[in-house]
Amino acid sequence: MTQSGSPSRGAGRGSRRAVPVGHAVMRSANLSLLLRHLHTRGGRSRATLAQETGLSKAAVTSLVGDLAERGLVQEGELERRGTVGRPGTEVRIAPHHVAGIGVELNVDYLAVCLLDLSGEVRFSTQVPTPYELDDGAPEGRAYPPALLLDGVAEQLRVSLAAAEREGLWVSGITVAPPGPIDYEGSSVRLASNLGWADVPLGEELAARLGPDHPELALENDAKLSALAEAPRLARRGITDLVYLTGDIGVGAGIIAGGRLVRGWSGFSGEVGHIGLDPAGERCRCGRRGCWETMVGFGTVLAVLDEDDPARSGRLPMAERLARIRTLLDAEDPRLQQRFTSLVDDLVRGVGVLVDVLNPQAIVLGGYFGHFADLLVGPVQSALDARLLAADGRVEVSGSVLGLDAAAAGGAAVALERVLEDPLLAPVLPA
Amino acid sequence: MTQSGSPSRGAGRGSRRAVPVGHAVMRSANLSLLLRHLHTRGGRSRATLAQETGLSKAAVTSLVGDLAERGLVQEGELERRGTVGRPGTEVRIAPHHVAGIGVELNVDYLAVCLLDLSGEVRFSTQVPTPYELDDGAPEGRAYPPALLLDGVAEQLRVSLAAAEREGLWVSGITVAPPGPIDYEGSSVRLASNLGWADVPLGEELAARLGPDHPELALENDAKLSALAEAPRLARRGITDLVYLTGDIGVGAGIIAGGRLVRGWSGFSGEVGHIGLDPAGERCRCGRRGCWETMVGFGTVLAVLDEDDPARSGRLPMAERLARIRTLLDAEDPRLQQRFTSLVDDLVRGVGVLVDVLNPQAIVLGGYFGHFADLLVGPVQSALDARLLAADGRVEVSGSVLGLDAAAAGGAAVALERVLEDPLLAPVLPA
Structure with missing residues (x-):
């Protein structure tokens, strides 16, 4: 059991490369370099790989052989680039041998995602949690951990069985628990919505899971969601982003210079309780004017009728969101009003994040992402209007992964282990 | 001319090591590894170096030879550790050959710092800026750039002459201008206090400076100050910190996981205008409740008599601060009141930074640092009281470098060039 190992917390300044480079390390680093190159850029010939990485053709051939032996890459189609010379056979990521698993453990549901190295979701499941809290009275009631953990383990067994059936070696499992993580002790500390401590x-x-389970790690849902969205933006050169989760609570996943900012004890991005108005509403935390009191999912639920089904925690989140969409489509005035002021309230907190972090992109997730069509445009305009300098402009978008973002991010983080050290993958039987 | 190249913005996730590792790169990486090891940990024998870095003794001997040839390391005293075997000769950073220069260009003064590789300040100067603005009417008046630049160049020539006199090769010059930087174009964009654009x-x-000047780079003063304070904290294992500059404006330098967070266009840490109170005072920027209106140096000056000398921009900053200290010692009630509420106002913004970034340390710089005796204790207590979890505790301290922090940080950043690539240093004449 380790804390999520990737992306690394970053070696300190002055010790960026803390290991000496000997021949074994050199080979391992070059295997990782090639595998990452193929993973990021897609299939290409050995000659192209040599040209783009600066490695010799002989080295590429030998390293590709090693990667193929472990089922990480395979031969593909002929590559035809330009017209000179004979076309090379393309080398590409092998989709059928290595995968990672991500789990999001939520108040409403468990989401599990089995992602192979080529980026394809090979198995996923969203199941309601096995125990129902009484509506409206979650405080003070503990959600029995054993029951929920049995449910998670069951879903993990199902996913591992799916992986085995498909011949996939699982490089790791990353779990996003519904609250702050004690990274040292790998426990969930305060999942207030579940009554856990x-x-x-x-x-x-x-x-x-028994003795032979893949390496397990815990990571925060907002951070995993940020990691899941990051590659889409990285393809456009964006390496500084903030992902916002919108639920009863609000959290941020921060990627700066291509690296996840975790904070020293893993608690970065706890933005729900930043104080933005000394005269604001009293928050559950006891303080006034926390951002959560302005933009949390509760502010939307609060304008619905007492008996509106969208208020019920018994319904899956997707159904509750669909119900709210129906009301909006029917031009419910209280909801329309709420979403109009939600824009201003979002901009107040996002403005702070922009000033502190200078990200190039803000990704709206959770319920914000579900209503991206209503929020992205106005939030973008308001942020543009408060700009001090044109090249500080930040681009707002909705999450493309929706409620699966954290599970997908968890699987991607589990796959990072093998991208960082390809020698972890077992050699295939001859 | 380049932007400040160090610490690096971090390669993207998935491309952490974008260069292949061949033999030349391997040697250069190992030279850097050894030099950084000695720079961080201090002098030690070749045997200890081999043991601690994992390099072979033969490799260490050969690499140390290379470093010595370039005047980067030298033989020192005998090392006596344990009792077995003969004592080795200590290798240590050579103080007399390589240095970096940092410059802070301020409204009130120019500070220049020449720092050698062993961390010793070999030359420093603080001179008043050569042109005086009329008191109280800085807006709308442009501070003539040419005049100020002549002054900076003059001080740089003096510092370069000092370096030459002492036989120091200068690895680079980092300049902290008094406003946002256009990193692409290496210009100062909006130095509103100088009327520059x-x-x-x-x-x-x-x-x-003419054709043969050392490499020039620009970097923001808060970021450089953070880098200057970082090694002191890194020695205690602290790699996540926020440095706050307190002046008319307020800025933050952020180090996360040992790396400087620059933001995508270099504008991270622009915390002076985060909006913390919708009903607050109107700010120069046009919005209400900006943090600067609560904690900027102007809030202290505002409680002084109209003709108090501390209000005069003609006086050096150190004298103005000393004057305020005298008034505080005389128990001036308005100032005492201001510093009492300053604590609350500081905590509001620092609380936001703590929630977003989860740093382990907050360093109070600028005028906050000058009055650390009055601010650190109460700010620490208030932050402790709002903690949600014990291991998220943040430690507050005053800057130990005071008004020289940015210049010292600039010199350290210039030295990073040679720590990253020791082969930049010229081979000494035989």
Whole structure:
């Protein structure tokens, strides 16, 4: 059991490369370089790989052989680029041998995602949580951890069985628990919506999965969602972004210079309680004017009728959101009003994040993302209007992964282990 | 002319090591590894170096030879550790050959710092700027760039002459201008306190220094100050910190996971205008409740008598601060009141930075640092009281470098060039 190991927290300044470079390290680094290159850029010939990476053709051939032996790459189609010379055979990521698993453990549902190295979702499931809280009275009631953990372990077993059926070696499992993580102890510390405190989630899951389970790691949902959205933006050269989760609580996943900003104890992005108005509404936390009191999902639910089904925690989130969409389409005036002021309230907090972090992109996730059509345009305009300098402009978009973002990000983080060290993957039987 | 190249903005996730590792790169990386190791940990024998870095003794001997040839390391005293074997000769950073220069260009003064590789300040100067603005009417008046640039170039020539006199090769010059930087164009964009816009500071200085000047780079003062304070904290394992500059404006330098967070266009840490109170005071920027209106140096000056000398921009900053200290010591009630509420106002913004970034340390710089004895304790207590989890605790301290922080940080950044690539240093004449 380790904390999520990737992307790394970054070696300190002055010790960026803390290991000496010997021949074994050199080979491993070059295997990783080639595998990442193919993973990011897609299939290409050995000659193109040599040209683009600066490695010799002989080295590329030998390294590709190693990667193929472990089922990480395979031969593909002929590559035809330009007209000179004979076409090379394309080398590409092998989709059928290595995968990672991500799990999001939520108040409403469990989402599991099995992602192969080529980026394809090979299996996924969203199941309601196995125990229902009484509506409206979640406070003070503990959600029995054992019951929920049994449910998670069951879904993980189903996913691992799916992987085995498809001949996939699983490089790791990343779990996003519904609250702050004690990274040292791999426990969930305060999942206030579940009434949990100090549940040793990592150990408990490991015990349930038995001795031969893949490496388990915990990571925060907003951080995993940010990592899941990052590649889409990185393809356009964007390496500084903030992902906002919109639920009852609000959180941020921060990527700066291509690296996840975790904070020293893993608690970066706890933006729900930043104080933006000393005269504002009283928050659950006891303070006034927390951002959550302005933009949390509760502010939308609060304008609905007492008995509106969207208020019920028994319904899957997707159904609740669909119900709210129906009301908006029917021009419910209270909801329309709420979404209009939601734009201003979002901009107040996003403005702070922009000033502190200078990101190039803001991605709206959770319920914000679901209503991206109503929020992205006005939020973008308001941010543009408050700009001090044109090249500080930030681009606002809705999450493309929706409610699966954290699970997909977890699977991608699990795959990072093998991208960083391809020698982890077992050699295929001859 | 380049933008400040160090610490790097971080290669993207998925391309952490974008260059292949061949033998030349391997040697250069290992030279850097050894030099950084000695720079961070201090002198030690070749045997200890081999043990600690994992390099072979033969490799260490050969690499140390290369470093010595370029005047980067030298033989020192005998090392006596344990009792077995004969004592080795210590290798240590050579103080007398390589240095970096940092310049802070301020409204009130120019500070220049010449720092050698061993971390010793070999020459420094603080001179008043050569042109005086009328008190109280800085807006709308442009501070003539040419005049100020002549002054900077003059001080740089003095520093370069000092370096030459002492036989120091200068690895680079980093300049902190008094406003946002256009990193692409190396110009100062909006130095509102000087009335500047789009002054091509880099080019202008380069032209004044002539063809053979060391590499010039620009970097923001808060970022440089953060880098200057970072090693002190890194020695205690702290790699996540926020440095706050307190002046008329307020800025933050952010280091996360040991790396400077620059933001995509270099504008991270522009925290003076984060909006913390919709009903707050109107700010120069036109919005209400900006943090600067609550904690900027102007809020202290505002409680002084109209003709108090501390209000005069003609006086050096150190004298103005000393004057305020005298008034505080005399228990001036308005100032005492101001510093009491300053604590609350500081905590509001620092609380936001803590929630967003989860730093382990907050360093108070500028005038905040000068009055650290009055601010650190109460700010620490208030932050402790709002903690959600014990291991998210942040440590507050005053800057130890005071008004020289940015210049010292600039010199350290210039030295990073040679720590990253020791082969930049010229081979010493035999």
